Amino acid sequence: MGNIIKVQKGTKDILPQEMGLWYTMEDNARRIFTNAGYGEIRTPIFEATELFARGVGDTTDIVNKEMYTFEKSERSLTLRPENTAGVVRAFIENGMHRLSAPVKLWYKGPMFRYERPQAGRQRQFHQVGVEMFGIKDATADAEVIELAVSYLKSLGLNDLEVEINSLGCPNCRENFKTELKKVLKPYFNDLCEDCQNRYEKNPLRLLDCKVDSCKAIFEKPDVKSVIYGDFICEDCAEHFNQLKSYLDALGIKYTVNKLLVRGLDYYNRTVFEIKSNNLGSQNAVCGGGRYDSLVRNLGGVDTPAIGFAMGMERLYSLLQKKEPEKLTAYVVSTNQTEALKTVKYLRDNNISTDFDFAGKKFTKQMEKASKIAKFAVILGEDEIANKTVSIKNLETSHQVTVPQAELLNNL
């Protein structure tokens, strides 16, 4: 027998028993995004390397260290590390700027980054995301954040933290970078090696450094006053205030995190992340923001845009940790014909229901009911004879007997 060939580091098989949650993630995405007017787009898994170098930015870790790049017929190709650049390419190439704004697209599929694998971080992972083109107003930012929250809620994920920040426009950001470099200069030798490189190439990226000694420098009063000062210009501040007031009106809780800068270069103004406390260090389930210059930078007609992507493996692990949803009803009966009829009747009325196929003893059926359902729907001999049904609330143990016609009203 030859050597066994194993799955590659940082990649995984998704097995049949895991498919249920994957279908739920995909079905909910399709339902919720379609309902908000987003059409699905499927772009190729590999693209010209240049698309990502110009799109994501050639000072980012993603482009510098993490791309799977290969040559074919003297062309440099790259497995997509994310999908915003590809969607923008498709937007331009298919003349979608001629469609009436907003143009709303959503996608799902595998992405590839050559990262050091750890819990929640893979080399092949999946994203589900949306991109909206053509609207510069903060209403678009509010809709996109609301959509992300609604999608997570549809999966039963409620206790997540929404963080927002504004990176300003190229003008005000340049001033900020200059100020930041000035105040950090005396501390340059104490910065970690990565930050020393970022200092020249991409000073904004210093802010989300996870190294303790760097974090301590950002806490120094002089540095802090630059980071937490209001550097963004009046227009950008107005846009950010609008967004906050829309989120308040929508009842979406958020915190402003001035250190939130994101790992891709195309953003301006709004950036956001949604984080969970249940995921360890790789805690972001969703990342996104506005990228008003990207369409123009990739050769298209100047078009503002905003979007987000979520890591599906991270969603999966949150969903797995959740208690399984209980059924609404479990039909308990010693008469299998009555049980089958009642189960069908409840399911026809969209009530999740099951029963004991083998017709075990009454007490065994009740035990099972209390494990997996909220209500036991009991059809004993008396009930069947009197055309009634007993309904036991399995949390409170409260039980009522009502005419069968009133079953639905009592669940």
Ligand code: HAM
């Ligand atoms: P991103 O923050 O790089 O943004 O990725 C979005 C999400 O993908 C992350 O929050 C995380 O859940 C997941 N993710 C990223 N890398 C990995 C990995 N190695 N393993 C597992 N999950 C991962 C983007 O990709 C942007 N394109 C989002 C966007 C869309 N911005 C505007 N439109």
